[in-house]
Amino acid sequence: MVQLNQNFINCIAQELPPTLSLEDFIASCDKPLRPSLRVNTLKIDSDSFLARMQSKGWQFEPIPWCPDGFWFTVPEPVQPGNTVEHLQGLFYLQEASSMLPPMALHYDTAMATVLDMASAPGSKTTQIAAMMHNRGLLVSNEYSSSRIKALHANILRMGVSNTALTHFDARIFGEFLYETFDAILLDAPCSGEGTIRKDALALKNWDADEIQSIAATQRDLIESAFLALKPGGVLVYSTCTLNSTENQKVCHHLKQTFTDAVVFESLANLFEGAERTATDEGFLHVWPQVYDSEGFFVARIRKTASISRRQEPPQLQQNFPFEPITHKQYQQLSDEVANIIGVMLPKERLWVRDGEFWLFPEGFVTLIGQVRFQRIGVKIATLEKHGIKLQHEAVMALDIDATLAITVDAAQAEQYMMGRDITLATTTKAQGERVLLWQQQVLGLAKHLGNKLKNQLPRVLVRDNISST
Ligand SMILES: C[S@@+](CC[C@H](N)C(=O)[O-])C[C@H]1O[C@@H](n2cnc3c(N)ncnc32)[C@H](O)[C@@H]1O
Numbered sequence: 283m284v285q286l287n288q289n290f291i292n293c294i295a296q297e298l299p300p301t302l303s304l305e306d307f308i309a310s311c312d313k314p315l316r317p318s319l320r321v322n323t324l325k326i327d328s329d330s331f332l333a334r335m336q337s338k339g340w341q342f343e344p345i346p347w348c349p350d351g352f353w354f355t356v357p358e359p360v361q362p363g364n365t366v367e368h369l370q371g372l373f374y375l376q377e378a379s380s381m382l383p384p385m386a387l388h389y390d391t392a393m394a395t396v397l398d399m400a401s402a403p404g405s406k407t408t409q410i411a412a413m414m415h416n417r418g419l420l421v422s423n424e425y426s427s428s429r430i431k432a433l434h435a436n437i438l439r440m441g442v443s444n445t446a447l448t449h450f451d452a453r454i455f456g457e458f459l460y461e462t463f464d465a466i467l468l469d470a471p472c473s474g475e476g477t478i479r480k481d482a483l484a485l486k487n488w489d490a491d492e493i494q495s496i497a498a499t500q501r502d503l504i505e506s507a508f509l510a511l512k513p514g515g516v517l518v519y520s521t522c523t524l525n526s527t528e529n530q531k532v533c534h535h536l537k538q539t540f541t542d543a544v545v546f547e548s549l550a551n552l553f554e555g556a557e558r559t560a561t562d563e564g565f566l567h568v569w570p571q572v573y574d575s576e577g578f579f580v581a582r583i584r585k586t587a588s589i590s591r592r593q594e595p596p597q598l599q600q601n602f603p604f605e606p607i608t609h610k611q612y613q614q615l616s617d618e619v620a621n622i623i624g625v626m627l628p629k630e631r632l633w634v635r636d637g638e639f640w641l642f643p644e645g646f647v648t649l650i651g652q653v654r655f656q657r658i659g660v661k662i663a664t665l666e667k668h669g670i671k672l673q674h675e676a677v678m679a680l681d682i683d684a685t686l687a688i689t690v691d692a693a694q695a696e697q698y699m700m701g702r703d704i705t706l707a708t709t710t711k712a713q714g715e716r717v718l719l720w721q722q723q724v725l726g727l728a729k730h731l732g733n734k735l736k737n738q739l740p741r742v743l744v745r746d747n748i749s750s751t
């Protein structure tokens with residue numbers, strides 16, 4: 283049973299638009315959320331994914347604002363997060379309304395250089411990367427050390443290769459990466475009032491003073507975002523909360539601060555039915571009872587003119603730990619990569635650090651020295667005693683040549699995900715390192731030894747309970 287604090291109910295009673303009733307709002311808070319997912323189009327198109335899962339009894343209903351988002355049901359006792367398809371990165375379990383901010387960002391926007399200022403655990407960052415088709419540069423930032431691990435794991439699982447991860451209080455971006463980005467998502471830390479259907483106790487201790495303090499952080503963050511945006515660029519500000527102090531008022535604060543350079547662009551036509559949640563300014567204020575979803579707020583803001591810096595530009599940082607790949611190293615790496623996955627890597631984007639070969643996102647070099655990065659692009663391979671060793675994350679992210687891979691069946695796919703070797707029915711000549719496919723999708727690497735496939739799945743990804751049905 284949901285526990286709503288009376289002060290929260292009083293606040294909502296004042297905030298609700300006249301077209302919605304408080305009774306409906308309270309009733310919707312007690313209703314379980316419909317499970318939803320987003321198909322990862324970096325790996326599979328939605329039609330193929332649906333056909334594949336429908337054959338196993340999954341049922342889907344399209345989410346009107348996201349072409350690759352679906353509400354779904356599964357047959358008992360399937361746990362979607364423990365399926366092979368989930369580990370293959372074919373989908374992300376993402377709440378329907380949380381798919382709105384990237385859709386609002388993408389709408390009619392150039393997206394060569396994008397910043398996601400508060401990105402863990404990565405639902406929207408992986409959605410943005412898919413919209414960018416893994417091209418260009420996506421800087422994904424997260425301030426909380428404990429949440430970076432999940433962000434990183436999701437980026438790897440979903441095969442995202444165009445991302446550079448940073449770990450900062452996002453207040454720094456306005457000065458350190460001043461007027462750098464075509465598009466910015468600020469999915470701000472917030473009081474989470476919209477998440478009550480996921481967590482019945484979320485609002486038990488709701489406190490108006492806390493909201494003022496969170497809104498002060500949000501005002502700092504939105505100013506920083508606006509400074510980091512190129513003139514002509516688009517900022518999407520979103521929260522999963524419902525009060526206007528953290529939503530409309532933060533956007534109006536930006537307008538008061540930067541006046542005519544701030545233009546609110548209406549989202550009332552983002553999808554059919556969007557007008558039902560549009561405010562007078564054109565923001566989307568999604569109350570949970572309207573689309574039967576979590577509560578959300580989304581604003582789209584264009585920067586129409588440059589804004590002066592507030593401080594002197596920071597000094598460039600020295601000691602970037604990577605070197606461009608040498609000609610000899612490139613020969614060695616590309617032979618191995620061509621042999622195992624048939625991919626031709628672009629030399630200008632390959633960098634080396636301590637015997638590791640990394641593929642940087644397009645355009646990344648312009649940011650070298652400006653801020654410190656936690657992780658840049660994809661680790662393709664390492665140099666070991668016996669030669670070059672391709673990495674699991676590389677085969678998850680690159681578009682491999684399937685004719686060089688070995689296809690396994692459902693039982694073998696499960697064994698692989700459980701970290702076991704696969705015994706082969708017939709012995710053939712050993713082929714060495716190979717990619718394993720199940721149903722035309724990558725599982726990971728294994729060493730073909732003639733009579734068995736030796737498991738190369740990283741130990742952190744091994745699962746005990748996994749299902750291919
Ligand atoms: C709403 S969540 C982000 C969810 C994420 N965008 C997603 O879709 O998976 C807000 C995030 O902001 C982070 N955060 C809190 N304070 C921050 C700050 N000062 N700078 C940057 N991020 C911050 C929190 O740790 C949290 O992960």
